[in-house]
Amino acid sequence: xxxxxxxxxxxxxxxxxxxxxxxxxxxxxxxxxxxxxxxxxxxxxxxxxxxxxxxxxxxxxxxxxxxxxxxxxxxxxxxxxxxxxxxxxxxxxxxxxxxxxxxxxxxxxxxxxxxxxxxxxxxxxxxxxxxxxxxxxxxxxxxxxxxxxxxxxxxxxxxxxxxxxxxxxxxxxxxxxxxxxxxxxxxxxxxxxxxxxxxxxxxxxxxxxxxxxxxxxxxxxxxxxxxxxxxxxxxxxxxxxxxxxxxxxxxxxxxxxxxxxxxxxxxxxxxxxxxxxxxxxxxxxxxxxxxxxxxxxxxxxxxxxxxxxxxxxxxxxxxxxxxxxxxxxxxxxxxxxxxxxxxxxxxxxxxxxxxxxxxxxxxxxxxxxxxxxxxxxxxxxxxxxxxxxxxxxxxxxxxxxxxxxxxxxxxxxxxxxxxxxxxxxxxxxxxxxxxxxxxxxxxxxxxxxxxxxxxxxxxxxxxxxxxxxxxxxxxxxxxxxxxxxxxxxxxxxxxxxxxxxxxxxxxxxxxxxxxxxxxxxxxxxxxxxxxxxxxxxxxxxxxxxxxxxxxxxxxxxxxxxxxxxxxxxxxxxxxxxxxxxxxxxxxxxxxxxxxxxxxxxxxxxxxxxxxxxxxxxxxxxxxxxxxxxxxxxxxxxxxxxxxxxxxxxxxxxxxxxxxxxxxxxxxxxxxxxxxxxxxxxxxxxxxxxxxxxxx
Numbered sequence: 001x002x003x004x005x006x007x008x009x010x011x012x013x014x015x016x017x018x019x020x021x022x023x024x025x026x027x028x029x030x031x032x033x034x035x036x037x038x039x040x041x042x043x044x045x046x047x048x049x050x051x052x053x054x055x056x057x058x059x060x061x062x063x064x065x066x067x068x069x070x071x072x073x074x075x076x077x078x079x080x081x082x083x084x085x086x087x088x089x090x091x092x093x094x095x096x097x098x099x100x101x102x103x104x105x106x107x108x109x110x111x112x113x114x115x116x117x118x119x120x121x122x123x124x125x126x127x128x129x130x131x132x133x134x135x136x137x138x139x140x141x142x143x144x145x146x147x148x149x150x151x152x153x154x155x156x157x158x159x160x161x162x163x164x165x166x167x168x169x170x171x172x173x174x175x176x177x178x179x180x181x182x183x184x185x186x187x188x189x190x191x192x193x194x195x196x197x198x199x200x201x202x203x204x205x206x207x208x209x210x211x212x213x214x215x216x217x218x219x220x221x222x223x224x225x226x227x228x229x230x231x232x233x234x235x236x237x238x239x240x241x242x243x244x245x246x247x248x249x250x251x252x253x254x255x256x257x258x259x260x261x262x263x264x265x266x267x268x269x270x271x272x273x274x275x276x277x278x279x280x281x282x283x284x285x286x287x288x289x290x291x292x293x294x295x296x297x298x299x300x301x302x303x304x305x306x307x308x309x310x311x312x313x314x315x316x317x318x319x320x321x322x323x324x325x326x327x328x329x330x331x332x333x334x335x336x337x338x339x340x341x342x343x344x345x346x347x348x349x350x351x352x353x354x355x356x357x358x359x360x361x362x363x364x365x366x367x368x369x370x371x372x373x374x375x376x377x378x379x380x381x382x383x384x385x386x387x388x389x390x391x392x393x394x395x396x397x398x399x400x401x402x403x404x405x406x407x408x409x410x411x412x413x414x415x416x417x418x419x420x421x422x423x424x425x426x427x428x429x430x431x432x433x434x435x436x437x438x439x440x441x442x443x444x445x446x447x448x449x450x451x452x453x454x455x456x457x458x459x460x461x462x463x464x465x466x467x468x469x470x471x472x473x474x475x476x477x478x479x480x481x482x483x484x485x486x487x488x489x490x491x492x493x494x495x496x497x498x499x500x501x502x503x504x505x506x507x508x509x510x511x512x513x514x515x516x517x518x519x520x521x522x523x524x525x526x527x528x529x530x531x532x533x534x535x536x537x538x539x540x541x542x543x544x545x546x547x548x549x550x551x552x553x554x555x556x557x558x559x560x561x562x563x564x565x566x567x568x569x570x571x572x573x574x575x576x577x578x579x580x581x582x583x584x585x586x587x588x589x590x591x592x593x594x595x596x597x598x599x600x601x602x603x604x605x606x607x608x609x610x611x612x613x614x615x616x617x618x619x620x621x622x623x624x625x626x627x628x629x630x631x632x633x634x635x636x637x638x639x640x641x642x643x644x645x646x647x648x649x650x651x652x653x654x655x656x657x658x659x660x661x662x663x664x665x666x667x668x669x670x671x672x673x674x675x676x677x678x679x680x681x682x683x684x685x686x687x688x689x690x691x692x693x694x695x
Contacts, residue, residue, distance in 0.1 A: 049495035052442070053427055055477035058538040059522055062586035071589075072299065072694040075549050076290025078312070078671065080281035080686040083260060084252040088270040089245045092154040096122050097248075097262055097278070099150045101135040126161040144258050144681050145250050151259070151278050152248040154270065159243040166236035173225065173232040180222040187215035248278055256283040256675050256682045283682045286671045287653065290692050291664040297654075300667070306651035306694065308669050311644070313689040315595045319621070322630035324350045324359045327368075329625035331606045333384070335374040335398050338610060340623050341384050342630045343369030349386055351398060354621065354632065363396055363403070371422050374398070375445070377611065379428020383445065387412075387419025393433060395448060407448035413439050423471035423479075426519075434468025438483055442493065454491065454498035463489065469513040474521030474537060486510040488526060490537060502540055514558040514606075518565040525559045525568075532559055532570070534584060544584035549691050553577065562609045567593070567635070569622055571604040576626055578604060578633070582641055592691065593641050594633075602627040614638060646671060667692075 101119065118138040125131045139151055194211035197203045250257060260281040288310050292300070300306055327346035334340055339360070340352040345368040350359035367390040375383045383406075386394040391414075395407040412419065413435035421434030430451070434440050440463040441453040454463065464483030472480045478501060479491040486508040490501040505526065512527040517537070526533040526542065532555060533542035546568070548554065553572030560569045561583070568581040568590070577597045584590035607624040614620060616637040624631050636644075653668030669692065673682040 048497040048499065051477040052430060052493040052495055053425060053477055056475035056521070058476060059520070061522075061536055061539070061543055064544065064584075064589075065586050066589055072292070072296045073547070073549050074290040074292055074296075074692050074694070075552070076288055076690050076692050078286045078684050078686060078688045078690055079289050080260065080283060081287045081668075082252075082254075082282040082285065084250060084257075084280045084282075086151055086248050086250060086278040086280060088154060088248070090154055090159075090242070091270060092156075092246065094268045094270065095124070095153045095155045095246075096120065096136045096138075097152040098136040098139040100153065100247075101137060103134070124155065124157050124160055126157055126164065132160065139259060139262070141261055142258050142685065144256070145280060146255070146257070147253060148249055148251060150247050150249055151280075154246040154248070156243050156246040159239065159246055163236065163239040163243050166232065166239040170229065170232040170236050173229040176225040177222070177229055180218070180225040184215070184218040184222040187211075187218035191215035250278075250280045252280050252282055254282040254284050256673065257281065258283055258681070258686070260686070281686055283673055283684070283686060284675075286673050286684060286686060287668040288649070288671050288690050288692055289653070289666060289668045291659070291662065292667050294658060294663045294665070296694075297658075297665045297667075300651070300654065300694070307648045308651065308695065309693040310646040310649050310669060310671060311591050311691040311693065312646075312684060313592065313595060313691070314644075315597055316633065318596065318598060318631040319634045320355050320632040322350070322352050322356075322359075322632070323628075324352070324362070324630075325628050328628055329605065329630055330369060331371045332623050332625045332630055333372045333374045333608050334610045334623060335384065336377045336379070336382060336611060337398070338612075338619055339398065340630065340632070341372050341374060341398075342623075342625060343372045343386060344628070345369070347388075349384070349396070350630075351384075352630070354618070361401065361403075363394075363405075365394060366390065366392060370418055370420055373422035373424055373431065375424050375428040376426060378426060379424065379445070381428070381445070383428075385422050385424075385431055385433075387422050387433065389416075389418045391415065391417045391419060391435070393419060409448075409450075412450075413437065413441065418467075421468045421471040421481075423473055425473040426475050430473075432471045432473065432479055434463075434471050434481065434483075436467040438462035438464035438466055438468060438485070440464075440468060440471070440479075440481060440491075442479075442498070452497050470515045470517075472517035472524070474517065475519075476521045476537070478521065478537065480517045480524050480537065482508070482513075482515050484510060484513070488515070488524065488535075490524075490540065505535065505540060511554065511556045512559050512570075514560070516559050516561040516568065518561045519563055520565060523561070523565070525561075527555055527559065530554055532568075544590070546581060546584055546590040557604055558607055560607055560609065562613045562635070563611055564614060566638070567609075567614055567641070569607050569609065571607065571624075576601040576603050578607060578622075578624055580622075580633075580635070582644075589693075591645060591693075593636060593644050596622075596624070596631075596633045598626055598629075598631060600627060600629075609635070614641075 119135055120138055121135055123131050123133045190211050194208045198208040257280050260279040262278050325344040325346050327344050329342050329344045331343040343349045347365045347368055349363040349369055351361040352359050365388055367388040369386055370389055371387040373385045382398045384396045384398050391411045393409040393412045394405040396405050418436040419433055420436050423432045429445055431443050431445055439453060442451045444451055464485050466484035468481055468483045470482035477493050479493055482488045487504040487506055489504050491498045492501045508527055515525045517524045521537055523534045524537050526535045530548040532546040534544040535542045553575055555570050557571040566583055568583050570579045577595055579592055580594040581590050582593055605625045610619055610621050612619040613622055613635045620635045622633045622635055649669045649671060652670040655666045658665055673684050675682055
């Protein structure tokens with residue numbers, strides 16, 4: 001045993017002697033301290049001085065309190081399940097699709113008032129060349145209709161002629177009544193006279209009887225003439241009924257009805273009870289329908305009560321467009337005074353007043369502009385920083401009209417390395433610049449001078465191995481950076497340098513170049529697959545996740561937090577659309593609130609929120625850059641975001657058969673869609689896409 005211990009002791013001694021001989025020893029902070037941007041000797045953390053600015057504490061993180069952390073999420077549509085088919089009762093040619101204008105209104109207003117869209121003239125020709133003119137208001141798909149409203153007319157020439165014939169018969173019958181009444185009156189007078197003469201014995205009974213018979217006969221003829229008038233009027237009513245059968249009318253007994261489709265329009269020939277001419281749909285109740293995969297359908301069968309949250313997709317156009325650049329706009333920002341700043345490849349930066357037609361200022365540069373940043377509200381000066389492709393940095397005072405920058409740095413990161421990211425500290429006293437070579441530098445806003453550059457503590461010469469795409473200061477005296485090397489890093493900022501706060505966060509897919517950081521410094525966004533993860537800056541771990549529904553466009557280009565962090569703005573480059581999301585937190589999962597789309601469908605290059613975004617009013621907006629234009633978007637208020645979803649909607653329809661091709665089954669949730677003062681025709685239209693979240 002003693003021999004064994006001696007051998008073991010000698011072996012351990014020889015092992016450590018070998019390590020010492022090779023120069024291998026455990027790392028320490030002195031061995032791997034943070035390295036500043038200069039080539040000065042390596043300094044330890046304690047040599048970097050105090051925090052760059054006063055650091056705020058992190059807030060405690062709350063775990064999600066959602067009632068279901070693993071819901072079934074499917075994409076569907078709102079469909080009208082109560083429809084009325086308006087067929088052709090009588091055969092004929094479609095004279096018009098629309099509603100006839102009352103003849104009295106046309107007479108009072110004059111025909112000129114009804115000769116413009118949506119009013120049109122038409123005419124009906126009967127026998128002997130008689131022509132009747134009329135006006136009608138044209139009807140379109142999805143137009144609201146009321147109970148009993150005329151939707152169109154089949155050419156009523158023959159029926160109109162029959163009505164005119166019956167009108168003439170009524171007139172003739174009424175004339176016969178007048179004549180018979182006169183005869184009956186004369187017969188009654190003669191009968192009365194005969195009665196008096198008979199009493200006086202001036203005439204005999206035979207003559208008296210002839211007078212009575214004549215009166216009775218004339219009275220019968222009068223009654224017969226009256227009945228003929230009744231019959232003529234009945235025949236006229238029948239003719240008018242047949243005339244009205246040429247009118248296509250809706251008789252669905254709901255207030256909120258619209259035209260779903262017009263199958264056969266002007267000039268089409270229809271047979272009696274021909275297939276549908278017009279379909280009317282009820283919008284007071286809609287069905288949110290979707291196809292659900294087999295495995296999830298099996299889960300529904302095990303649930304006693306199935307409810308869902310319906311999240312409608314609302315697509316909006318820009319509230320304003322800004323035209324001032326001749327080449328593609330690469331970057332946008334919103335200054336603290338609400339003005340919009342845009343930079344372009346045409347080497348200019350335009351400063352806009354919201355809703356203006358032309359830029360207030362156009363700032364010229366010596367190369368294409370890559371990125372701009374505006375000082376925060378707490379800053380002493382209203383400054384805009386501009387980074388260019390050739391590595392130049394310009395500082396402009398937005399409160400002045402001077403065409404000369406207050407400071408210019410040529411080749412700020414050495415050589416012609418493009419500036420790719422900019423950010424201001426919360427107090428505006430410092431700003432950071434990131435470059436295409438992966439380097440980062442900190443600058444003093446007041447002195448307009450460089451403080452230092454920094455690299456990770458492992459001795460690598462660059463902060464990132466590729467271009468820096470995101471920079472963001474936090475109130476906790478940290479800087480967040482992301483690069484095209486698919487890494488995210490958190491840096492501790494000191495007066496004389498910076499060092500990495502832990503290891504790089506790896507695993508990004510890199511499709512979202514600009515990743516947002518919340519202004520309170522709690523969260524940074526991390527893109528992975530079809531999801532954005534809200535990662536704690538303090539813990540470096542994801543807490544909440546925003547997942548894209550199936551068949552949705554992937555996240556690309558950017559993901560921004562609103563100033564209060566309650567909303568997020570993302571882009572999908574393929575369609576050139578922006579998506580506005582409610583940020584997930586402890587009380588609610590994230591969901592889409594709006595989609596913003598331009599007519600051109602050009603990929604989005606940059607976007608930003610105004611300082612009052614989400615608070616309502618004219619200063620609550622977001623801006624984005626696509627192609628050569630800058631677009632402004634209205635941001636919904638907190639109440640509009642809260643009311644966006646329909647919660648606890650019960651399952652009302654489920655088919656019990658699988659589609660053999662897709663292995664899916666159809667489900668539906670009935671949604672009430674009443675008319676309100678704000679939405680007089682109901683909030684939703686049939687055919688609107690929705691996301692169905694089954695709890």
